[in-house]
Amino acid sequence: MWPSRLIRGRAGRELVGVHAVVRGLIDRLRDLEVATRPEHPDLTAALQRRWEELPAHVKTRAQMLGRRTAGCEGTHGVFPRCNLACTPCYHAKEANRVRVDGAHTEHEVDRQMAYLRDQRGPGANAQLIGGEVTLLEPDDHAAALRAMHRHGRKPMSMSHGDFDYEYLEALALDPRTGERRFDFLSFAGHFDSMMFGRRGIKRARSEAELNPYRERFCQMFQRLEREHGIKHFLAHNMTVTPSNIDEVAQVVRACRHMGFSMLSFQPAAFVGNRNRWKDEYRAFSTDEVWQRIEEGAGDRLHFRTVQIGDERCNRTAYGFYSADRYVPLIREDDERDRRVLDDFVAAFGGMDFAVPKGVLAARTARAVARRPQILAHGVAWMGRLAGRAGGVGHLRAHPPKALTYVMHSFMDARDVRPAWELLGQGIMSDDPRIRATQERLQACSYAMAHPDDDRLVPACAQHSVLDPEENLRLAELLPLERSVPEPA
Numbered sequence: 001m002w003p004s005r006l007i008r009g010r011a012g013r014e015l016v017g018v019h020a021v022v023r024g025l026i027d028r029l030r031d032l033e034v035a036t037r038p039e040h041p042d043l044t045a046a047l048q049r050r051w052e053e054l055p056a057h058v059k060t061r062a063q064m065l066g067r068r069t070a071g072c073e074g075t076h077g078v079f080p081r082c083n084l085a086c087t088p089c090y091h092a093k094e095a096n097r098v099r100v101d102g103a104h105t106e107h108e109v110d111r112q113m114a115y116l117r118d119q120r121g122p123g124a125n126a127q128l129i130g131g132e133v134t135l136l137e138p139d140d141h142a143a144a145l146r147a148m149h150r151h152g153r154k155p156m157s158m159s160h161g162d163f164d165y166e167y168l169e170a171l172a173l174d175p176r177t178g179e180r181r182f183d184f185l186s187f188a189g190h191f192d193s194m195m196f197g198r199r200g201i202k203r204a205r206s207e208a209e210l211n212p213y214r215e216r217f218c219q220m221f222q223r224l225e226r227e228h229g230i231k232h233f234l235a236h237n238m239t240v241t242p243s244n245i246d247e248v249a250q251v252v253r254a255c256r257h258m259g260f261s262m263l264s265f266q267p268a269a270f271v272g273n274r275n276r277w278k279d280e281y282r283a284f285s286t287d288e289v290w291q292r293i294e295e296g297a298g299d300r301l302h303f304r305t306v307q308i309g310d311e312r313c314n315r316t317a318y319g320f321y322s323a324d325r326y327v328p329l330i331r332e333d334d335e336r337d338r339r340v341l342d343d344f345v346a347a348f349g350g351m352d353f354a355v356p357k358g359v360l361a362a363r364t365a366r367a368v369a370r371r372p373q374i375l376a377h378g379v380a381w382m383g384r385l386a387g388r389a390g391g392v393g394h395l396r397a398h399p400p401k402a403l404t405y406v407m408h409s410f411m412d413a414r415d416v417r418p419a420w421e422l423l424g425q426g427i428m429s430d431d432p433r434i435r436a437t438q439e440r441l442q443a444c445s446y447a448m449a450h451p452d453d454d455r456l457v458p459a460c461a462q463h464s465v466l467d468p469e470e471n472l473r474l475a476e477l478l479p480l481e482r483s484v485p486e487p488a
């Protein structure tokens with residue numbers, strides 16, 4: 001406060017003006033200080049909370065939840081309908097009774113993402129997921145993505161990939177001006193021989209028969225980049241059952257140079273629509289699936305260096321190809337690599353690298369100042385990477401292409417339901433199977449927002465417990481104009 005005698009007259013007005021300028025300057029300096037922090041303070045608080053909530057068994061050196069990320073996110077109750085049929089299908093059987101409605105989708109996405117921003121700070125990866133995302137009109141799809149961006153999310157659209165270039169272009173470009181609406185699009189395409197009704201191949205007899213469709217999916221995005229400069233990140237999703245487990249290695253070999261940046265495998269679970277449970281999904285272990293992925297990758301995949309949640313749910317291996325050689329970023333058996341990762345997490349924490357160059361440089365400088373040894377350790381690590389890739393000459397001849405391998409193992413509804421109900425009562429089960437399910441739910445890395453109940457729900461609990469009722473409510477709210485038979 002200025003003493004009242006000072007703000008009388010011209011001198012007083014000038015002083016008030018100077019005060020406003022100084023205050024504006026301080027505000028801008030404060031904004032700049034926050035913008036150049038490696039982590040936004042809201043994210044720092046969310047990471048701390050997440051770490052504190054995690055069960056003790058996952059608080060390991062490799063754990064990234066609560067240190068680098070608060071977890072991935074997905075939408076629910078937005079557009080549950082799909083026009084293909086999968087066995088299994090994780091959606092409740094009521095899902096196909098719900099009309100796809102753009103206004104509802106945008107409103108719900110906006111609400112859910114606002115809640116996630118509030119709970120988890122900015123910068124999280126969020127999946128625009130429901131039934132089939134491309135059943136949304138392109139403008140409605142774009143509006144949903146914009147809502148996600150508005151709340152600081154990095155959206156990925158989850159699709160079966162059976163759509164045309166015209167749809168992709170209409171999504172990416174403003175229909176009035178022809179200008180691009182996005183500089184970058186991220187999609188996951190789900191392709192496997194357990195899906196029925198794809199145009200051109202209603203029923204694939206093998207995974208190999210789907211390769212041209214996988215290729216076509218990647219080529220659409222490559223064309224979009226060529227014609228409009230819109231870059232992309234593509235993930236490939238595949239459900240693994242006893243029918244196609246022996247084809248996993250072949251799928252990896254076929255897909256690793258197609259243009260995907262992530263190959264993700266989901267061992268099938270008994271969840272969702274019971275009419276679509278066709279096989280003995282527990283006939284093999286997740287280790288066996290991982291082995292098949294490694295066979296296809298051409299090398300061991302080091303998933304124990306970076307853990308996201310519980311190892312029984314998630315395995316992730318980061319690396320790159322130089323020609324046909326896969327080079328893991330961090331080897332489990334090299335303590336020097338693991339120390340570099342320790343340094344990286346200590347220095348950068350949850351830092352978002354997808355920011356303008358100037359901001360990136362300032363954040364990096366501040367991150368390195370927190371852990372200066374990362375410079376020396378990082379340079380040595382890069383030397384080791386180049387050596388493992390076959391030397392600098394080999395890397396020049398075959399520039400590295402990043403590829404991440406993921407396995408995400410959903411749980412069976414018959415375990416999730418009692419586990420979730422007991423957790424709600426604050427009780428840990430004595431039954432080892434249900435207790436293991438509870439531990440995994442507590443360490444979940446993939447959450448969905450329920451702003452009305454002020455809570456985040458693991459996707460397993462969403463699909464096993466909450467989806468059926470939610471879809472019944474949606475079927476009343478958004479009934480189909482005419483009855484559409486469920487895909488066979």
Ligand code: SF4
Pocket residue numbers: 309313314408409410411440441443444445446458459460461
């Ligand atoms: S609890 Fe379910 S949704 Fe969460 S990480 Fe584990 S498998 Fe995924």
